[in-house]
Amino acid sequence: MIVEIVSTGTELLLGQIVNTNAPYLARKLNELGFDAVYQTTVGDNRRRMASVFSIALERADIVITSGGLGPTQGDITKEVSAELLGRDLQLHEPSVEHIQAFFKRRHLTMTNNNLRQAMMPTGAIVVTNHRGTAPGVIIEHGEKTIIHLPGPPAELEHMFENSILPYLTNRFGGQGVIISKVLRTFGIGESILEERIRQFILAQKNPTIALLARSGEIHVRLTAKADSEDAARALIAELEASLREHIEEYVFGMDEQSLEQVVGEELRRRELTVALAESCTGGGATAKLTDVPGSSAYLIGSIVCYDNRIKTELVGVAPETLQKHGAVSQETATEMAQGIRGRFAADIGIGITGIAGPDGGSDEKPVGLVYLAVAGQQGIIVEEEHFSGQRSAIKTRAVNSALDLLRRYLQKIK
Amino acid sequence: MIVEIVSTGTELLLGQIVNTNAPYLARKLNELGFDAVYQTTVGDNRRRMASVFSIALERADIVITSGGLGPTQGDITKEVSAELLGRDLQLHEPSVEHIQAFFKRRHLTMTNNNLRQAMMPTGAIVVTNHRGTAPGVIIEHGEKTIIHLPGPPAELEHMFENSILPYLTNRFGGQGVIISKVLRTFGIGESILEERIRQFILAQKNPTIALLARSGEIHVRLTAKADSEDAARALIAELEASLREHIEEYVFGMDEQSLEQVVGEELRRRELTVALAESCTGGGATAKLTDVPGSSAYLIGSIVCYDNRIKTELVGVAPETLQKHGAVSQETATEMAQGIRGRFAADIGIGITGIAGPDGGSDEKPVGLVYLAVAGQQGIIVEEEHFSGQRSAIKTRAVNSALDLLRRYLQKIK
The missing domain is CATH 3.30.70.2860 (Alpha-Beta Plaits)
Structure with a gap:
């Protein structure tokens, strides 16, 4: 079964919000074995919406729309599809009662335009909205099925899980x-x-x-x-x-396993602790390690040594090393890793130094040059990297590469 | 001028990533006065992509696609549009040179399939990619214009700003x-x-x-x-x-001004330096400050004191303070700010301590409780915050609130 997902709403067309409903529906439908191979977005414009629905009904077996079921004049999804399919809109009494009850429960005043939400195409299956006021709609029309879902993600997701998913499974069964x-x-x-x-x-x-x-x-x-x-x-x-x-x-x-999760597990399994001395990454590698719950079990902490004075006075890089080789060098990275390891009494020390740009580069040491070092009982590894892109991209690449270097270092320890 | 934005890529159809290119392009085009009224997503499937391009060229004057210009067999955007428009694909020598230079600069090995990226429809305007290897393409075809942009957001955005936007303005001018x-x-x-x-x-x-x-x-x-x-x-x-x-x-x-840029400018203008002692944010606040180019002018560095031993031995929190009030307390935050200020000889010190969760909370000190302190010549401010949400949300809120506290502290200094 071919499915098309149609997202409606001028706010999507203006790029004011990012569409999260389409990827949600796509993921769910694919898991169920449906081929959700087209996604379209159209605004609250009758003529264009009708044309989009019409193309969708031609090339897909099932069309699922989101948005445009609300109480305002801009909410036209049901009107457009009813007209396209040659059906009338009628007041659906159970929906009126549901909407009234919803307002009463929340001590809100119901206005007349809320009744728009209870107008349904004749012959439609009305789907109760347990998270809001706008009911969903399923219209079986010849060989085709069109399903209208509300736009707010919490309402759409709850309705899909609890009503649409069982409906699709019952009706179309084994899609594999x-x-x-x-x-x-x-x-x-x-x-x-x-x-x-x-x-x-x-x-x-x-x-x-x-x-x-x-x-x-x-x-x-x-x-x-x-x-x-x-x-x-x-x-x-x-x-x-x-x-x-x-x-x-x-x-x-x-799947969803991140580098920091994998590194965290490897540290935990070996009962090792880690400390970092970060320069160009500005604390980003430490921040990433601490994204993992329970990381305090293996992370002692770090020093962000942006100023060279901190590199020497606190991390323990020799002033001669900085003078002779510069702050961005293999030697400085090595001494940062060794220094922080000693200073923080950690099993493993990491040093990161480089030029994130856009300024500060030279022919010899261009923007994007980064040295990464890991020091521990198994010795020291230093790597030279050349990253491209903007400052933020270089920082991110340096952070990820440092975590990957630590991962590879840990693999050598049985 | 009616514009349709077509996003290609099976990963979008499967819902594995959220589409940020379409809202970006929509925003930009609307600002220019173009009516970007259709957005379509299609996978890396020749037949369906051709049909989507064909419908788009019928209903829109300008079709802008993203994705599918890369070196792999799955990258078919140019092939599909060339076939649809009855054009051949030819090797474009300047693009070959650009790609070769890109690889050489980054000390990477270029493989033969990278040449796919230099194959261009005859008569096309080739747009240099300054952020990656895949060039963009503009094809003027009768009354219609089709523009192919690369999928990675950094490449797409840079190319749009620097090449496509001037092209559209020159060619189509006053759209209001x-x-x-x-x-x-x-x-x-x-x-x-x-x-x-x-x-x-x-x-x-x-x-x-x-x-x-x-x-x-x-x-x-x-x-x-x-x-x-x-x-x-x-x-x-x-x-x-x-x-x-x-x-x-x-x-x-x-507009695009971030909190860290604003804070950076305020520090720079007053010629003040800053140092941080971070616990629950794990270096995230420092990393954010260093996202601003030239931040080394005012950022000395920081200590991420995840382990309490680091809080006392290196940052200078009194062991009695930790014992009496706990690591997450107004008193500890204050001593962290004062301690790091003295230790790093900075004009301003910042202390951040809290419980990011999901574990470690109690009735008295629940997950989401964060103390922020700023210490400087103008005295000390401490704030208690209660954030809700997941670990990552709490960390982000704490980082942003710390930067905003610093901003408000600086405002009091003329």
């Missing part, structure tokens, strides 16, 4: 199951990764393979369709095993 | 002008703010007024339409002056 799994990689570029697994990409059918770049990470998404969840998971497991043979060293986690 | 101005407020809730300016909201016509909540900030956006930019700006200036009479103390900046 679509399952996705994401392998998250770090430290390899998109095109090199694609080269490595090209044979699988060219031969892909079911599961399919998609590559996605996400602030320095490349995600490999495997999507399988099968009759049951078990069968879909088995298809994914088989392909995943083959892919891992080619990219194993870069895979740090799966 | 729509200008928006945003007054950014902090420290006041949306409904209280709305009450304060209710008379203006009810009477709005041109300019219109919209309120938007953005991670603790409430933005008041004024949008005026007029024949010239000057006329639109005059309309906004008049309304802005009236609004400010009611909300002046909460307005910290305008």
Whole structure:
């Protein structure tokens, strides 16, 4: 079954708000095995909305709309679809009572225009709104089905979960199951990764393979369709095993697992503590580590040593090192990692120093040059990185690379 | 001129990422006076993409697409539009050189599939990508114009601002002008703010007024339409002056000005330096201050004192204070601010301590309780805050509130 998601509302067209309903519905529908392959957004304009609904009903079996069911004159979704399908709008008594009760419960005054929300296309299935006043609507029209949902995300999501999802499952039943799994990689570029697994990409059918770049990470998404969840998971497991043979060293986690979660688990498992000395990242690596609940178990703290005086006086970098090699150097990064490790009595110390730009670069040391160091009982690793982009992108890449370096350091410790 | 925005990418259809490109383009186009009245999303499927492009070219004068210009086999945007418009794809030598230079600068290896990005429809205007490798494309085809932009937001936005916007203005000129101005407020809730300016909201016509909540900030956006930019700006200036009479103390900046930029400018203007002692925010406030280029002029650094040992040994909180009042207390926040100020020899010290959760709360000190302190020559301010929401929301609110407290502290210094 082909599904089109139509989002209505001039505020979406003006770019004043980001559309979160469409991705929510898309995710849910795909999980159910429906092919939600078109998404359209249109404003509160009768002619254009009618044309969008009409194209959608032609190319999709099921059209799901959001928005435009409210009490104002701008709420025209039901009127447009009723006219398009040649149906009248009639006052739906149970909805009137529901709306009245809603207002009474909240000690609010109901105005006459609230009754607009109780006008329903003839022959429609009316869906109660347990989170607001505007009911949902399902219209079965020949081979096609059109479903109108309210725009506020809390109302839409509650109605979808509790009424639309059971309706779709009962009526259309076994669409099969679509399952996705994401392998998250770090430290390899998109095109090199694609080269490595090209044979699988060219031969892909079911599961399919998609590559996605996400602030320095490349995600490999495997999507399988099968009759049951078990069968879909088995298809994914088989392909995943083959892919891992080619990219194993870069895979740090799966699905929603973040680098900071993975690093946190590895530290916790080994009962190790960590401290950081950050310069160009300004505390961003520490802040990311503390995004994980319970990170106080392994994070002692950090010093953000923006001023060179702090690097020497508090972190313990030798003044001669700064003089001879500069603040952005392998040597300074190393002494930052060693210094903070000693100073904070941590098992592992991390040093980050670089040039985030836009100023401060030179031919020898350009903007984007970053040194990362990890020091611990297993010795020291230092890496030189060259990042591109804006200041914020360079900072983010440096933060993520530092966490990945720590991850790789930990892997060497059994 | 009617514009349709077409977002391509299966990851959008699957709902794995939220589409931010479409609202960005919509906002920009509307400001320019174009009517961006359709938005469509389609996956990386040749047949469906061709049909979506074809419908868009029928109902719109200008079609702007995002995504699908990358090096992989799934990147088919140019192929689909070339075929639809009956054009060939040819290797574009300047783009090859640009891509080669990009890889060389970053010490990366270029693979053959990167050349896909340099294949261009015949007769197209090729737009250089200064933030990545995939060039943009403008095809003027009879009465219609189709513009292909890369998918990564940083690349798309830079290309739109610097190349597409001048192109559209030169070619299509006077569409009338729509200008928006945003007054950014902090420290006041949306409904209280709305009450304060209710008379203006009810009477709005041109300019219109919209309120938007953005991670603790409430933005008041004024949008005026007029024949010239000057006329639109005059309309906004008049309304802005009236609004400010009611909300002046909460307005910290305008348009894209962030709290950290405003605070940075205020510090710079007064030639003051700052240092931070952060606990529950994990370095997030320092990281935010360092997002501003040139922040090293006023930021000395910080200590993230996650472990209480660091609070006493390095920041200088008295062990008795921790024992008597606890790590999350007005007294500890104060001593953190004073301690870091002395330790780092900064003009102003900031202390942040709280419970970000989800664990660690109690009846007396619940999750979300945060103490913020600022210490300087003008004395000390401490504030107690109660934030709600998830761990990440509490951290973000604490970071923003600390910056706003610093801003208010600085305002008292002439």
